[in-house]
Each structure stands twice: as C-alpha cells, then as structure tokens.
Amino acid sequence: MGIDMKIQRWIRNWLMGRLQQIILKGELSGWREVTSGVPQGSVLGLILFNLFITDLETKCRSGLIKFADDTKLGGIANSEEDRDILQGDLNDLVNWSNRNRMKFNSEKCKVMHLGMTNKNFSYKLGTHRLEVTEEEKDLGVLVDRRMTMSRQCDVAVKKANAVLGCIRQGISSRDKEVLLPLYKALVRPHLEYCVQFWSPMFKKDELKLERVQRRATRMIRGMENLSYERRLEELGLFSLTKRRLRED
Numbered sequence: 001m002g003i004d005m006k007i008q009r010w011i012r013n014w015l016m017g018r019l020q021q022i023i024l025k026g027e028l029s030g031w032r033e034v035t036s037g038v039p040q041g042s043v044l045g046l047i048l049f050n051l052f053i054t055d056l057e058t059k060c061r062s063g064l065i066k067f068a069d070d071t072k073l074g075g076i077a078n079s080e081e082d083r084d085i086l087q088g089d090l091n092d093l094v095n096w097s098n099r100n101r102m103k104f105n106s107e108k109c110k111v112m113h114l115g116m117t118n119k120n121f122s123y124k125l126g127t128h129r130l131e132v133t134e135e136e137k138d139l140g141v142l143v144d145r146r147m148t149m150s151r152q153c154d155v156a157v158k159k160a161n162a163v164l165g166c167i168r169q170g171i172s173s174r175d176k177e178v179l180l181p182l183y184k185a186l187v188r189p190h191l192e193y194c195v196q197f198w199s200p201m202f203k204k205d206e207l208k209l210e211r212v213q214r215r216a217t218r219m220i221r222g223m224e225n226l227s228y229e230r231r232l233e234e235l236g237l238f239s240l241t242k243r244r245l246r247e248d
Contacts, residue, residue: 011044036101052100059092061085067139071104083121094126112136112145141194149198153205160190160212167219174221180235183216191240199244209240 018034038045049069057064062075062085073090077083097103106128113120113132123130135144135151142152163186171178191209200206217223217231232239238246 011048014044052102056093056096060089062089064089072138077119077121079119080121083119083123086121087123090123090125106130110136112143114145114147116146118145139194141198143198148201150200150202150205152198153200153208156191156193157208157212160187161215163187163190164212164216164219174219176220176222176235179216179220183213187212187216188240192243195244206241213237213240 015038018039019031020034021029021031023029038048053066056066056071060073062073065072065074071093073086073093075082075086075089077086093104104125106125109125109128109130110133111123111130112134120132122132133145135142137143142155143149144151164183167179167182167186171182173179191212200209214228217228217235217237220231220235223231223234226234231237
C-alpha cells in the first residue's frame with residue numbers, strides 16, 4: 001500500500017499492548033489484552049478500517065458500494081445465470097468476512113427487488129436466507145422498491161410538521177424576526193435533506209411538502225390573510241418547488 005516502514009512500526013506500537021477491563025453487575029473484571037480492533041473514536045481508527053476493507057470487492061462481479069461500515073451489493077438479475085452471479089458475490093463476501101474475522105450481521109442484511117417486473121430471486125448470506133423488504137432507510141432517506149419516493153415525502157412532512165407544532169406551542173411570539181429563522185433552521189431542513197435524490201415525482205407529493213411551508217408562513221403575524229405567493233414575496237422566500245429546481 002506504499003506505507004513507510006516507520007509509520008507501520010508506529011501504528012503497530014499504538015495498537016499492541018492495549019489492556020481493557022469491564023464492569024458487569026457492579027463487579028470489575030481483571031485486565032485482558034486487546035488483540036483486535038482499534039481504539040473507538042480515534043482518528044486513525046477510521047483510516048485503518050478503510051485500509052482493512054480495501055480488498056472486500058476484489059472478486060466482486062456485481063456493483064458494490066461501501067459507506068463507513070455499510071455495504072451494498074447490487075446488479076441486474078434477469079436470468080438464473082445473473083442470479084448465480086449475485087449469489088456468488090454474496091458467497092465471496094461471506095468468505096472474506098470469515099477470513100478476516102469480521103462477520104456480517106445477517107439479521108440486518110436484506111434484499112430489495114427494484115422494479116415491478118423484477119424476477120424476485122431469493123438469496124442467502126451464508127446459511128441465512130435474506131429477508132425481502134419493500135422499503136429501506138439509507139443514510140436517512142427511505143427508498144421503496146418502486147422508487148417513487150412517496151414514502152420518503154411522507155416521512156419528511158411528518159418530521160417537519162412535528163417540529164412546526166413544537167414551535168407553535170412553545171413560542172408565544174408570532175413576529176417574523178422570531179418565527180422565520182426558526183422555520184429556516186429547524187423545519188425546512190427536514191423537507192430538503194438529500195432532496196436532490198428523492199425530489200417528488202408526483203404532484204400530490206409536491207403539494208404535501210409545500211403545504212408545510214404554507215402553514216409555517218401563515219403562522220407569522222400579518223401574513224394570515226395574504227395569499228401564499230404574496231407571503232413568500234413579503235418574507236423573501238421561494239416556494240420549495242422553485243428551491244429544488246434552483247439547486248438541481
């Protein structure tokens with residue numbers, strides 16, 4: 001990997017000779033040597049982990065995406081041969097995990113069949129048959145097998161409305177100088193987190209998102225009887241739809 005020997009010796013010295021003890025039911029154990037892993041929260045720990053898993057995809061014929069300690073395997077499976085390629089890659093991942101003593105949590109591993117014409121083949125991780133899921137949260141974004149993003153819109157609206165409700169109940173002032181910064185800082189981010197990926201496909205979902213901003217702007221003193229477009233103009237805001245188009 002091109003790492004200088006002095007650096008290697010320094011890292012080895014940092015990792016070796018570490019001791020730890022635990023407390024169980026109020027009783028302190030004796031000291032035991034730590035023979036694997038890195039100190040949690042350390043800067044070098046992240047770098048060493050990335051180096052450790054760098055060969056994870058060496059034999060992989062399907063698409064493999066890694067982020068921190070999450071791994072996703074994907075590919076097109078229109079035939080039994082395609083299915084066997086994916087299953088073979090899963091087998092290689094299991095072999096890698098056994099060889100490197102870093103087991104996958106099979107209970108958290110699932111398969112999502114994208115598209116309505118998907119063959120819906122079954123897959124295994126070792127001896128564990130992977131559960132089929134209709135939707136899965138990935139880095140805070142809810143992805144469904146139809147890729148409509150409607151469920152993600154519902155989740156975003158629910159979170160934003162919950163925060164907006166707390167502001168309505170907890171803040172007595174209705175001044176623009178108070179409510180507008182709170183809306184921008186605490187509510188709108190829920191409606192725009194990673195929105196470049198899940199921007200709504202359907203008008204109904206677009207209206208759901210916009211309805212939150214409509215409600216928020218109406219809470220401000222002096223805006224109650226103005227049209228939505230006029231409220232945006234007075235407050236110096238764009239519609240959420242226009243903000244999404246501008247950011248694309």
